[in-house]
Amino acid sequence: MSARTAPAVERWTPESRIAIVAAAVIVAGLAIGPGIFSANAVDKLTTLFIYVILALMWNALVGFCGLVSIGQQAFFGLGAYAAIRLANWGVGVYPSLFLGALIVGALAWPLSILMLRLKGGEFAIGMWVVSELMHLLVNLDTLVRGETGTSLIELNAYASGTRRALTYWCALVAMTGLLAIVFALLRSPLGAAIQAIRDSEEAAESVGVRVMSAKRLVFTLAAFGAAMAGALWVATALTFQPQAYFSPLWTAYMIFMALVGGLGTFEGSILGAVIFFAIEAWFGAMGVWYLVGLGATALIFALLFPRGIWGWVEDRTSLRLLPIGYRLRLAGGARAKDAGADRNEAGG
Amino acid sequence: MIFLNQTIQGVLLGGYYALIACGLSFMFGVMGVINLAHGSLAVLAAYALFVLADRFGVQPFLGLCLVAPAMALVGWALQRLVLERSARGGLLVPVLSTFGLSIVIDNLLFQGFGADTRSLAPYIGDFSYDSWTLSDEIAIGKLAALTLAVAIALLGGIETFLNRTQIGRAIRATAEDPDTVGLIGVNARRVNAIAAAIALATVAVAGAFLGMRATFDPYAGAAQLIFAFEASVIGGAGSLWGTLAGGIVLGVAQSLGALVNPQGFFIAGHFTFLAVLFARLFFGDLGQRVRTALTGRKRS
Numbered sequence: 001m002s003a004r005t006a007p008a009v010e011r012w013t014p015e016s017r018i019a020i021v022a023a024a025v026i027v028a029g030l031a032i033g034p035g036i037f038s039a040n041a042v043d044k045l046t047t048l049f050i051y052v053i054l055a056l057m058w059n060a061l062v063g064f065c066g067l068v069s070i071g072q073q074a075f076f077g078l079g080a081y082a083a084i085r086l087a088n089w090g091v092g093v094y095p096s097l098f099l100g101a102l103i104v105g106a107l108a109w110p111l112s113i114l115m116l117r118l119k120g121g122e123f124a125i126g127m128w129v130v131s132e133l134m135h136l137l138v139n140l141d142t143l144v145r146g147e148t149g150t151s152l153i154e155l156n157a158y159a160s161g162t163r164r165a166l167t168y169w170c171a172l173v174a175m176t177g178l179l180a181i182v183f184a185l186l187r188s189p190l191g192a193a194i195q196a197i198r199d200s201e202e203a204a205e206s207v208g209v210r211v212m213s214a215k216r217l218v219f220t221l222a223a224f225g226a227a228m229a230g231a232l233w234v235a236t237a238l239t240f241q242p243q244a245y246f247s248p249l250w251t252a253y254m255i256f257m258a259l260v261g262g263l264g265t266f267e268g269s270i271l272g273a274v275i276f277f278a279i280e281a282w283f284g285a286m287g288v289w290y291l292v293g294l295g296a297t298a299l300i301f302a303l304l305f306p307r308g309i310w311g312w313v314e315d316r317t318s319l320r321l322l323p324i325g326y327r328l329r330l331a332g333g334a335r336a337k338d339a340g341a342d343r344n345e346a347g348g
Numbered sequence: 349m350i351f352l353n354q355t356i357q358g359v360l361l362g363g364y365y366a367l368i369a370c371g372l373s374f375m376f377g378v379m380g381v382i383n384l385a386h387g388s389l390a391v392l393a394a395y396a397l398f399v400l401a402d403r404f405g406v407q408p409f410l411g412l413c414l415v416a417p418a419m420a421l422v423g424w425a426l427q428r429l430v431l432e433r434s435a436r437g438g439l440l441v442p443v444l445s446t447f448g449l450s451i452v453i454d455n456l457l458f459q460g461f462g463a464d465t466r467s468l469a470p471y472i473g474d475f476s477y478d479s480w481t482l483s484d485e486i487a488i489g490k491l492a493a494l495t496l497a498v499a500i501a502l503l504g505g506i507e508t509f510l511n512r513t514q515i516g517r518a519i520r521a522t523a524e525d526p527d528t529v530g531l532i533g534v535n536a537r538r539v540n541a542i543a544a545a546i547a548l549a550t551v552a553v554a555g556a557f558l559g560m561r562a563t564f565d566p567y568a569g570a571a572q573l574i575f576a577f578e579a580s581v582i583g584g585a586g587s588l589w590g591t592l593a594g595g596i597v598l599g600v601a602q603s604l605g606a607l608v609n610p611q612g613f614f615i616a617g618h619f620t621f622l623a624v625l626f627a628r629l630f631f632g633d634l635g636q637r638v639r640t641a642l643t644g645r646k647r648s
Contacts, residue, residue, distance in 0.1 A: 062440065066439075066440065068440045068443045068444065070384065070443075070447060113629075114622065114625055114626060114629070115625075117625060117628065117629060118625070120382065120439050120440075120443070121376070121381075121382025121384075121439075121442070121443050122382065122581065124382065124384070124443045124447075125382065125384070125573065125574070125577045126577075126581070126621075126625070128570075128573075128574060128577075129574055129577070129578060129618055129621055129622075130618075130622075132574060132614070132618055133615065133618035133619070133622070136611055136614055136615050136618070137615070139611060140611065248570060251447075252447070252448075252451050255444055255447065255448070259444065288455045288458050288459045289455075289459070291451060291455040292451075292452050292455045292456055292459070294451065295448045295449070295450070295451030295452040295455065296448065296452050297448075298444065298445075298447070298448035298451070299430070299445050299448030299449055299452065300448075302434065302437070302441050302444040302445040302448060303430065303433050303434060303437075303441075303445055306437045306438075306441055
C-alpha cells in the first residue's frame with residue numbers, strides 16, 4: 001500500500017485553521033470594543049459573554065461529562081455573593097470577582113465527593129437541593145438583608161464609563177479564558193476520558209479511566225465557571241437579590257442554550273448563547289409567554305433534536321470549526337465521520 | 349413540651365411529604381424515570397380542583413373523583429408523548445424534557461391564574477382547621493391526621509397492588525426487562541402507560557392535600573418536587589414504605605429546625621437530606637439495611 005492512498009488521521013482541517021484564526025481576530029477586535037461601541041452595545045456584549053460562559057459550563061458538565069444538574073444556579077448565586085462579601089471586606093472590587101469565583105470553585109471540590117454519589121436524575125435534583133440550601137445560608141448573612149438583597153456599592157468608586165469598560169474586559173477575559181481551558185481540556189487525553197465516561201462509565205473504567213477524579217474535575221470547573229458568570233452578572237446588574245440569583249430559571253437558560261446550540265459540541269455552546277441572546281432581545285418583553293416558549297423549545301429539542309443545531313450540522317457535513325476530536329481521511333479525499341471525540345477514544 | 353408538640357406536628361407534616369413523594373418514588377423506583385414536572389403537575393391538579401370548587405361549587409373531595417382520573421389520562425399521555433421518546437435518547441434526556449415541561453406548566457398556570465395565591469381550604473368548611481385537643485399545648489389537626497392516613501393507605505395500596513395483582517407484577521417485570529416481558533405476552537408500552545397513569549393519579553391526591561392544607565401559586569411546583577425528592581431519597585430511593593419513613597424524618601427535621609431559627613425549617617430539611625447522603629458514604633443505604641433487618645430478605 002503506498003503512502004498516498006493510505007487513510008490518514010487528522011485533527012486540523014483548512015476550515016478549522018481559518019476558524020481558529022478568525023476566532024483570534026474576533027477576540028482581538030472585541031478587546032478594543034469599549035473604545036468603539038456605544039455604551040448600550042458594550043452592556044449587551046457583556047451580557048452575551050456571560051451567556052457564553054453559562055452555556056459552555058453547562059455543556060461541559062452535561063454534554064461532555066454526562067452529568068445533568070438542575071442546580072448550577074447554586075454556584076451562580078454563590079459567585080455573586082462571594083464577590084459582594086469580599087468587596088465588603090475591603091478586597092478590590094474587580095479582583096474580588098475572580099477571587100470569589102475561585103473560592104466557590106474550591107468549595108465545589110469537597111461538595112463533589114458527596115454529590116457525585118448520586119446518579120442520573122437523582123444527581124440533577126440533588127444539585128437543586130444544594131442550590132436551595134445555599135440560597136437559605138446566604139440569606140443568613142446580615143450583609144444580604146434577606147430577600148431584600150444588597151448591591152455591589154464598591155463599584156460606585158468608578159465613573160460609569162470606566163466601570164462599563166472594566167466589567168466588559170473582565171467578562172471578555174473570563175469568557176476567552178474559559179473557552180480556551182475547555183477547548184484544551186477536551187482535546188487532551190483527559191478530555192477523551194471524560195467523553196468516554198459520558199458514553200459508558202463501566203466501559204471507561206474498564207480501560208483504565210479514573211472515572212471519579214475526572215468527573216470531580218469537570219464538576220469543579222463547571223462550578224467555577226458558573227460562579228464567574230454570577231460575579232460578572234452582579235458587576236453589570238449592581239444589585240443582588242438572592243431570589244433572582246438562586247433561581248432555577250438560570251438552569252433553564254443554560255439548558256436552552258446548550259440543547260439548542262448542540263449538546264456535546266464545542267461550537268454549539270457559543271451558537272446557543274448567541275441564539276438565546278437574540279431570542280431574549282426579541283421576545284423577552286413578552287414575559288410569561290417567552291418563558292413558555294423557552295420551556296417548550298427545550299422540550300421539543302430534547303425529544304426530537306437532542307444534538308441541537310450544531311450537532312445537526314456536524315452529522316450532515318464534515319464541517320468542524322474548532323475540532324476536539326480526530327477524523328479519518330480515506331484515500332481519495334473522502335472523509336469518514338469523526339472517530340475521535342464522538343466515540344471510543346478512551347484508550348488513547 | 350413544645351419539643352414534643354413540634355415532633356408530633358413534624359410526623360403529621362411528614363404524612364404530606366410521603367403523599368407528595370408517592371408518585372415520584374413509584375415512577376423512579378418501579379419505572380426508573382425521574383419526572384421533574386412532578387411538582388408542577390401536583391400544582392396543576394390543585395388548580396383543577398380550585399376551578400371545580402370556585403366555578404361549579406364542587407367540593408374538593410368530590411372534585412378529586414374527576415381530577416384523579418383526568419390526571420391519570422395526563423400520566424398516560426406523558427408516558428406516550430414524552431417519557432417513552434425521551435427514554436430512547438438515553439438516561440439524560442428524560443431529565444431535560446420533564447424540566448422543560450415543568451417550565452411550560454408553571455408559566456401557563458401563571459398566565460391563566462396570575463400571581464395570586466389560592467387555597468382549597470375555604471371549600472372544605474371547618475375541616476381545614478378543626479383539631480383534637482390532647483393537652484394545653486398539643487392539638488392534632490384533623491386534616492393533617494387524614495393526610496397521614498391517606499399517605500399510609502396509598503403507599504400500602506400500591507405496594508399490595510405491585511405484589512399481588514397480575515398487572516402489578518407485569519409493571520415490575522417490565523421495569524426489570526422490557527424486552528423479555530414482550531416474549532411472554534406483556535405489552536411493555538401499555539404497562540408503562542398504566543404505571544404512569546397510576547403515578548399521576550396519586551399526584552392528583554397529593555395536589556388536593558397541598559391545596560387544602562396551605563396556599564399555592566403557579567410556581568409552587570418546584571418546592572413540592574424538592575420535598576418529594578428529599579423524602580424519597582432519605583427513605584431510600586425506590587422503596588414505598590421507605591418513602592413514608594423519609595417523609596416523616598423530613599417533616600420532623602423541619603419542625604425541629606423551626607425551633608432554632610425562623611429559616612431553620614427549610615435549612616434543617618436540606619441538611620438532613622445531605623446528612624443522609626453523607627451517611628451513605630460510610631454505611632451504605634440505611635433504609636435498605638433496616639428493611640433487610642426487619643423482613644429478613646432483600647427486596648429485589
